[in-house]
Amino acid sequence: MVDKSVVKVSVRNLKKSYGSLEVLKDISTDIYKGEVLCIIGPSGSGKSTFLRCLNRLETVTGGEVIVNGQNIVSKGTNINKVRENIGMVFQHFNLFNNLNILDNLTLAPIELKKCSRDEAVQRAKKMLAKVGLEDKAASYPSQLSGGQKQRVAIARALCMEPEIMLFDEPTSALDPEMVGEVLQVMKDLAADGMTMAIVTHEMGFAREVADRVIFMDAGYIVEEGTPQEVLVNPKEERTIDFLNKVL
Amino acid sequence: MIKIITVYGGMLLAALGRTLLLALLGLFFACIIGMIFGIMGVIKNRACNIISQIFVDIIRGVPMIVLAFFVYFGVPYLFNTIIGGFSISLSALQAGTICLALNCGAYMAEIIRAGIQSVDIGQMEAARSLGLTYSMSMRKVVLPQAIRTMIPTFINQFIITLKDTSILSVIGFPELVNTAKNVQANTFMSFQTWAIVGIMYLIVITILSRSAKVVERRLNIGR
Numbered sequence: 001m002v003d004k005s006v007v008k009v010s011v012r013n014l015k016k017s018y019g020s021l022e023v024l025k026d027i028s029t030d031i032y033k034g035e036v037l038c039i040i041g042p043s044g045s046g047k048s049t050f051l052r053c054l055n056r057l058e059t060v061t062g063g064e065v066i067v068n069g070q071n072i073v074s075k076g077t078n079i080n081k082v083r084e085n086i087g088m089v090f091q092h093f094n095l096f097n098n099l100n101i102l103d104n105l106t107l108a109p110i111e112l113k114k115c116s117r118d119e120a121v122q123r124a125k126k127m128l129a130k131v132g133l134e135d136k137a138a139s140y141p142s143q144l145s146g147g148q149k150q151r152v153a154i155a156r157a158l159c160m161e162p163e164i165m166l167f168d169e170p171t172s173a174l175d176p177e178m179v180g181e182v183l184q185v186m187k188d189l190a191a192d193g194m195t196m197a198i199v200t201h202e203m204g205f206a207r208e209v210a211d212r213v214i215f216m217d218a219g220y221i222v223e224e225g226t227p228q229e230v231l232v233n234p235k236e237e238r239t240i241d242f243l244n245k246v247l
Numbered sequence: 248m249i250k251i252i253t254v255y256g257g258m259l260l261a262a263l264g265r266t267l268l269l270a271l272l273g274l275f276f277a278c279i280i281g282m283i284f285g286i287m288g289v290i291k292n293r294a295c296n297i298i299s300q301i302f303v304d305i306i307r308g309v310p311m312i313v314l315a316f317f318v319y320f321g322v323p324y325l326f327n328t329i330i331g332g333f334s335i336s337l338s339a340l341q342a343g344t345i346c347l348a349l350n351c352g353a354y355m356a357e358i359i360r361a362g363i364q365s366v367d368i369g370q371m372e373a374a375r376s377l378g379l380t381y382s383m384s385m386r387k388v389v390l391p392q393a394i395r396t397m398i399p400t401f402i403n404q405f406i407i408t409l410k411d412t413s414i415l416s417v418i419g420f421p422e423l424v425n426t427a428k429n430v431q432a433n434t435f436m437s438f439q440t441w442a443i444v445g446i447m448y449l450i451v452i453t454i455l456s457r458s459a460k461v462v463e464r465r466l467n468i469g470r
């Protein structure tokens with residue numbers, strides 16, 4: 001599925017600091033079209049910050065992030081246009097609590113005039129069906145379970161028809177029995193050829209679905225490679241140490 | 248008691264009407280002032296944040312009775328006598344409205360700022376991640392949720408403002424308290440007069456807070 005001839009996201013010497021605290025020290029990597037990239041590592045290693053730099057939810061301190069050939073770090077970039085093309089799924093779902101599920105899905109497409117109201121509703125219903133929640137269109141977020149909320153959040157991102165999807169620990173806030181349904185939606189998405197970057201603690205999922213795994217620690221990429229290379233036969237001591245603790 | 252109601256009832260009701268007029272005018276402008284300074288308090292702009300904070304600090308730090316004297320007597324004096332060449336005079340209603348608007352506006356600004364900041368930052372991030380602009384996200388996602396949490400505090404502030412109109416009797420606006428003073432001076436029936444005035448305030452405020460509860464419940468769908 002990975003198309004090595006097309007680089008979707010190119011990260012060059014990315015740095016990010018909060019005051020004197022340097023969270024990302026020097027990150028460089030490329031994400032190819034159709035690739036599923038899993039980012040693992042201990043908490044505080046900078047993996048979420050890294051992901052949030054890819055759509056500039058975090059202001060980058062140094063280096064470049066190039067999405068579809070456009071450097072999104074430079075001031076002249078219309079970041080809103082770039083974000084229309086990058087879906088994001090959050091640990092805490094962040095569904096709009098004041099809107100019902102259908103409106104959650106159609107708000108951005110309608111506001112940004114991507115399509116007419118009718119088309120937006122049609123697509124939203126299709127996406128809800130895709131995540132198995134077509135009967136929840138009229139419900140409010142507070143009426144859904146965690147797993148359902150996260151599937152809606154994925155559907156909401158997909159309604160903008162993004163080329164890239166970012167997942168920030170999408171299953172970390174879920175009850176164990178709900179993790180599976182969310183991972184299944186993500187697997188389907190990967191099988192459809194979506195370019196995905198996923199920060200996760202689900203090692204089983206990473207091994208099964210990822211094309212490439214990055215292990216981060218203390219603001220650096222310590223090791224990267226296929227799931228086999230990083231998760232099964234890690235070379236770096238820090239990777240081995242981390243995997244021993246989580247597996 | 249009966250005598251006061253039969254003889255002065257109409258007068259007191261008219262005064263209550265003026266009290267409500269003053270409160271409504273004050274609240275109307277207070278909402279505008281509160282919205283402007285409240286939003287200035289949350290946007291990512293140091294200068295706006297500081298201006299908003301200074302405004303709130305000054306108004307909160309000055310008792311309303313002082314503000315009333317300042318606006319009604321002080322400001323015209325400044326222009327007409329100290330600077331000279333002007334002949335500004337404010338009616339008691341104008342001065343009272345300015346006073347209430349500034350005073351209540353400062354508190355509203357704080358309520359609005361706190362209300363917006365009480366909405367989980369993730370709501371804004373999710374909206375922005377879809378490509379919505381800051382102002383679209385604010386209008387469609389953050390403000391509707393913020394307003395819901397603000398409503399009980401808003402109602403509280405409305406009630407305080409309604410009661411604060413009584414302070415403006417000091418600049419001679421013929422609202423309820425001022426009128427009641429005249430009634431009492433004419434009749435010498437202190438107990439009866441102030442009991443009636445107290446009950447009049449009580450009725451109006453009770454109606455206000457009950458109907459506000461209904462609005463609050465209606466807005467709570469989806470929570």
